[in-house]
Structures are given as structure tokens and as C-alpha cells.
Amino acid sequence: MAEDMEGISTPLLLGTQASPVHPVLSFLGKVVFSALPIASIVIGAMYLGQCPRQALLPYYLLVGGSALLLLLLLTCLPCGDGTESAQLSPGARGWRAVFLLFLFAWFIAGNVWVYSIYPLQHGNPGQPDFCARLLYLFAFWVTTLVYIGLGAALLVALCIVGCLLLLRSRLPWLHRGEADP
Template identity: 80%
Template sequence: PAPNLGVSLPVLGKVVVSALPIASIVIGALYLGQCPRQHLLPYYLLVGGSTVLLFLLLSCLPCGDGTDPPQLSPGARGWRALFLLFLFAWFIAGNVWVYSIYPPEYKDPHNPKFCHQLLYLFAFWVTTLVYVGLGVALLAALGILGCLLLLRARLPWLQRGDGYP
């Protein structure tokens, strides 16, 4: 029998997406205490990566058989909203912690402005990539909206005016 791609593609997508949070957890844990300039930077990676992984895990629940999309209870939707709110607040705090110390000292660990290069650059690029992803998503949404507006103007059956969008 052929594999059910309706179930395996979302799972594969979540496995691929979980690589960055796992890397964040590993780098945050390895370099704990190695950024005197901003001692919260490793915690930014640890907590952010852990929260994203937990969110991805909880988004798999309730799992169905793949035929119908699973329905979330109001309580589950509330928890999901709280997770997203926490991630948003944590991301804003991380922006302050990352961008406020740019550029740190990479060479001398005894300098109070020192931050381990791998730790800082990873946190910097993870934070910056979130902005790049949001920008790409915004441009894609605007492009799709533009295409829909063009189609609506060009296709006569979409201009009926009989209550249909």
C-alpha cells in the first residue's frame, strides 16, 4: 500500500522546522555563561527553542487519521494563543538582548564586552531570519492579494454582483 502523504508531509515539515529550535537549545546550553556582555543571550536561545519545540509538539495533538482536520477544543486554542503570545514577548526581549550589544567583543574573554562569537552570531541570525521570513511572507501575501484583485477585475463571472465574492 502507498504511504498516506496527507499525514506524512505535515509531520516531515515539522521535523524539518524543528531543526532550528534544536540547534538553538544546543548552542544556548553549550555556551551558557559565555556572554558577560549580555548574560541572558543563551537563555534567549534555550527558552525560545524549547518553547517552539513544545508548540510544534502540541500542534501535532490531537492527531487524526489524516482524513479530516482535527478540531481543537476552546481550551487547546487558548493554550496555543498563550504560547504564541509568550513567543512574541520573548522574541521582543531577545531583540533587545541581541541588537543592543552589537558588536560585542569576540577575542578577549576577560573583557566585560565579551560574547562568544558563535553564540552571538547564531542568536543574531536567528533573530534576523525571523524578520526575513516575516518580510517574505508579507510580500507573498501581497502578491497573492494582487493576483486575486487582478483576476477579479479580468474575469467576468467574478463580477456578477449577485452576492458572491
């Protein structure tokens, strides 16, 4: 909390009344983003029991897709009554943290299940080392795309930090607390 001239305490970061993103764009983004979890659910359900080499692979897609879709749907719920800035209650934040921790653990387990049978040997469907090609390739690329996305986000963040540091060194008015020569 910060105090102004009159001694009134105000929060350092004020909540915004409206989202900076237009509601139509937000809705379209959620529809586009929901395509991958829906595809995961469909492929996991279609190929249930068709990967004896790694029987948990369809469940990885089913549970992961369902959890991501649920998380996406929960972002559509209003967080407040519109009279004050929308804040999640501490209990809701705790449950969201537990849910995200579960998703992280499920992703790590899926990594073990997907990459432990790499490279996939295409065999006879009756063999114990068989795994449906589409099921495996979809799970493999979904998992790999998560790593590509994380790497791209890290690269963008490092570029932003580098640009900010470069700007700070080049612009004299950004040097706080230093004496001017």
C-alpha cells in the first residue's frame, strides 16, 4: 500500500474495470485455443486400448485435454459482481494453484510415457509392442509443441529484458539515484 499526500492508503496496482482485450477477440482466442484440448480428448477416446506398448498414452491425452478444457472454461466465469475490481478469493487462488500443479505433474508423467517408447516401431496390432501411429504421433507432437512454446516464450522474455537493459544504459534519464556529470 502506498500513501498519497493526504495520507490515504491506496493499493500500488489498481485493478482495471474492463479487460484490455475486446470480448469478441477474447472469445475467438478461447475457441481457437480449445481446439487442441478437444482434439486430444477425441483422439484419446478413439484410440483407448490401442497402445499395449504404453497403455497410459490414451489416458494422458484424455485427462490432459479434459483438464485444459476445464481450465479454459473456468476463465469464462465472471470473477466479480462488476461493482469493484474482479479479484479471486484466496480459496479460489489456492484451488487454481493446486489445479495447475496437477497439470504440471500430469505433463511430466506424459513426458515419461511418450518419450519412453521413442522411436515408435510400427508393428502388428496384435503384438504387445504395438501402438497406434496416430495416437503416438499426436501425443508426441503435443508434448513437443509445449516445449517449443516454452522455449519461444523464454526467448521473447530474454529479448525484452535485453532491450530494457540496453535502453537503460543508453538513456540518461533512466539512471535513478546517480549524479549527473
